[in-house]
Amino acid sequence: MMDEEVLFLKDIALFKDLPDDKLGKVISIVRKVTFRENEIIMQEGDVGDTMYIILDGTVEVAKSLVLGNLDDESTEKNKVFTRLSGKHHAVFGEIALLEESKRTATIKAVTDCLMYEMKKDDFLNLAAKDYELGYRILLNLSRIVSARLRKADEDTVKLSTALSIVLQET
Amino acid sequence: MMDEEVLFLKDIALFKDLPDDKLGKVISIVRKVTFRENEIIMQEGDVGDTMYIILDGTVEVAKSLVLGNLDDESTEKNKVFTRLSGKHHAVFGEIALLEESKRTATIKAVTDCLMYEMKKDDFLNLAAKDYELGYRILLNLSRIVSARLRKADEDTVKLSTALSIVLQET
Numbered sequence: 454m455m456d457e458e459v460l461f462l463k464d465i466a467l468f469k470d471l472p473d474d475k476l477g478k479v480i481s482i483v484r485k486v487t488f489r490e491n492e493i494i495m496q497e498g499d500v501g502d503t504m505y506i507i508l509d510g511t512v513e514v515a516k517s518l519v520l521g522n523l524d525d526e527s528t529e530k531n532k533v534f535t536r537l538s539g540k541h542h543a544v545f546g547e548i549a550l551l552e553e554s555k556r557t558a559t560i561k562a563v564t565d566c567l568m569y570e571m572k573k574d575d576f577l578n579l580a581a582k583d584y585e586l587g588y589r590i591l592l593n594l595s596r597i598v599s600a601r602l603r604k605a606d607e608d609t610v611k612l613s614t615a616l617s618i619v620l621q622e623t
Numbered sequence: 624m625m626d627e628e629v630l631f632l633k634d635i636a637l638f639k640d641l642p643d644d645k646l647g648k649v650i651s652i653v654r655k656v657t658f659r660e661n662e663i664i665m666q667e668g669d670v671g672d673t674m675y676i677i678l679d680g681t682v683e684v685a686k687s688l689v690l691g692n693l694d695d696e697s698t699e700k701n702k703v704f705t706r707l708s709g710k711h712h713a714v715f716g717e718i719a720l721l722e723e724s725k726r727t728a729t730i731k732a733v734t735d736c737l738m739y740e741m742k743k744d745d746f747l748n749l750a751a752k753d754y755e756l757g758y759r760i761l762l763n764l765s766r767i768v769s770a771r772l773r774k775a776d777e778d779t780v781k782l783s784t785a786l787s788i789v790l791q792e793t
Contacts, residue, residue, distance in 0.1 A: 518780060548772075552766060552769075554769070557773070557776055580762075584758045587758040587762075588754045591758060592721070592757075594765055595721050596721050596722060598765055598768045598769050598772055599724070599768050602718075602771055605772060605776055606727055608775075608779050609688065613689040616782060616786045616789065619789050620789060
């Protein structure tokens, strides 16, 4: 059973380059949780300390933006929606491993879901006992977060450009 | 001499909670470099693998935004300017420790400057030999980057709001 669980984690960017014994330690601090179809898993703006890994099922990510990006699958004005599923071993809420912070999106189960949850304190305690594990996970996590920062910076420039054009025309 | 250098690093958020012996190891991989008044230290868009810590002097950070934020010290349209100095033990370019990536701002020396530079490979090699050091620095770095991501997300929402208001009025 452990082997199958370790195999699942191997495909997750957050656990890239972790040897099997470290993945086993990761398994030791996660807990399996289930969510029902339509259940809200986290609410944008709430403070959280839990990361989730989807094992089975699909969730919808809704992020408030006063103006939605029409190229995306926006079905409601002022929100951007994306979907994540167990098929892609999707992870969400990983910034909560670093510090308690406000959720930046609302996540809703669109099917019944099975997930691993990992708590910030369990991760930080494990990392402080096994610095190699902590180092490797944080190297992955900080690369993921810095890629997102680059994307957010690009969005800012695009939005500023749009605003500048509109203001010049009026 | 080492003590004075270690003392300087203690005030830097990136090295928070590092014991003195680890700070000594950090000192062992940095190199002192100087820049002349008006010299460009890094150019927005260029790829870099170096982080800088200002020991003495002041730099100007210029970030291209098609629309500058008028509340800031914008002195030129389409750019935001801020200043960093040795007085506050300022650090810049730290995302380059994670991976070679494009600089997100242009940094110019506004006075003669003395700095420490740290190269990505030297940092990653040191961290792979001393995982505790790597873990502690990456925990600080990932918290710094995630705070910036939060700020960038807030900027996106503000800009979207402004754009939405302007579009409704036209």
